[in-house]
Amino acid sequence: MTTTAAVPEFCLPGLVRNAVQSLATVVEHEPMAKGTWRMRLACPEIARQILPGQFFMIRMPGRSDPLLGRPFALYDVYGTEPEGIDFGYVVVGKMTSLFGSLKPGDRVELWGPLGNGFPAPPRGHLVIVAGGIGQTPFLAVIREALRRRTYGQPARSLQHVPDRITLCYGVRSREYLAGVDEFRNEGIDVRIATDDGSVGNHGFVTDLLKQLIAEPVPPAAVYCCGPEPMMHAVSKVTMAANVPCWLSLETPMACGFGACFSCVTKVRQDDGSWDYRRVCVEGPVFPASQIVFD
Numbered sequence: 001m002t003t004t005a006a007v008p009e010f011c012l013p014g015l016v017r018n019a020v021q022s023l024a025t026v027v028e029h030e031p032m033a034k035g036t037w038r039m040r041l042a043c044p045e046i047a048r049q050i051l052p053g054q055f056f057m058i059r060m061p062g063r064s065d066p067l068l069g070r071p072f073a074l075y076d077v078y079g080t081e082p083e084g085i086d087f088g089y090v091v092v093g094k095m096t097s098l099f100g101s102l103k104p105g106d107r108v109e110l111w112g113p114l115g116n117g118f119p120a121p122p123r124g125h126l127v128i129v130a131g132g133i134g135q136t137p138f139l140a141v142i143r144e145a146l147r148r149r150t151y152g153q154p155a156r157s158l159q160h161v162p163d164r165i166t167l168c169y170g171v172r173s174r175e176y177l178a179g180v181d182e183f184r185n186e187g188i189d190v191r192i193a194t195d196d197g198s199v200g201n202h203g204f205v206t207d208l209l210k211q212l213i214a215e216p217v218p219p220a221a222v223y224c225c226g227p228e229p230m231m232h233a234v235s236k237v238t239m240a241a242n243v244p245c246w247l248s249l250e251t252p253m254a255c256g257f258g259a260c261f262s263c264v265t266k267v268r269q270d271d272g273s274w275d276y277r278r279v280c281v282e283g284p285v286f287p288a289s290q291i292v293f294d
């Protein structure tokens with residue numbers, strides 16, 4: 001059972017039009033890979049609105065430490081209505097360590113959907129580059145692009161179906177690979193790179209991207225999410241090849257709805273100068289050409 005309440009009025013409602021705050025029940029909590037888990041939450045109000053590439057914030061109810069919520073990307077929705085959401089997480093610190101105690105029937109507080117998503121998929125070859133837990137936004141992106149599922153109410157309509165989708169997925173070693181079978185089951189080409197060569201290509205995920213860019217017909221678009229150095233490298237490779245690229249930034253966030261400015265990133269302006277933008281409301285997805293990496 002879930003309870004919902006509107007996000008408080010001070011939270012710039014124009015920027016978080018459909019967001020609701022919800023107390024959601026944990027339905028499943030399963031391992032995905034080393035230090036990596038998938039949690040299923042019953043939250044129909046958020047599940048019916050959320051779009052691929054959007055995210056939500058989670059807090060542990062009744063705790064003041066950690067006080068602030070943490071952002072997580074939609075992995076996918078479940079159920080026909082749909083009834084709730086799945087997300088994947090890797091244990092890195094306070095909140096994700098506390099998640100370890102959650103079992104079916106427990107409650108978490110969440111608010112969303114938040115942020116924008118990836119742009120409508122192109123007609124040609126869509127290349128997705130993911131590093132580590134950065135693969136999580138892409139299952140829903142792929143399912144929507146291939147018309148396996150619709151998202152949002154009313155369902156958003158897309159113009160094109162990509163001719164081809166390739167996922168280039170880089171991790172430290174094979175035990176960190178998460179959700180590969182689910183991606184392969186969608187019939188897409190999954191190419192893996194590992195730092196230690198334990199599976200797939202021994203080296204950087206950008207090497208796989210360079211091979212695809214060198215093909216006679218280059219990718220129509222690249223979508224990317226992962227550690228910042230990897231996204232910087234992907235940005236350089238795609239800009240040099242003149243291939244449109246979008247990055248989903250994983251900037252730490254405090255509110256998720258535009259009020260605190262804790263999530264700002266430097267974004268290039270049309271006149272060549274840069275200004276700060278809030279990743280939670282103006283992102284997390286930005287054109288790679290706009291991001292100023294320090």
Ligand SMILES: Cc1cc2nc3c(=O)[nH]c(=O)nc-3n(C[C@H](O)[C@H](O)[C@H](O)COP(=O)(O)OP(=O)(O)OC[C@H]3O[C@@H](n4cnc5c(N)ncnc54)[C@H](O)[C@@H]3O)c2cc1C
Nearest residue numbers: 055070071072073088089090093094095096136250251252
């Ligand atoms: C839009 C968005 C979507 C995200 N989606 C996912 C997802 O689907 N799955 C997932 O596992 N993670 C995701 N993240 C990252 C996730 O929010 C952080 O891993 C989480 O906040 C860590 O919380 P914690 O309390 O466990 O760690 P903390 O105790 O807050 O921090 C532990 C350590 O990690 C560092 N850290 C915290 N957050 C980040 C960050 N975002 N980037 C780099 N370093 C960080 C801290 O500086 C600290 O060193 C996403 C982030 C954003 C902004």
Ligand code: FES
Nearest residue numbers: 256258260261280
């Ligand atoms: S997290 Fe508060 S403004 Fe972005």
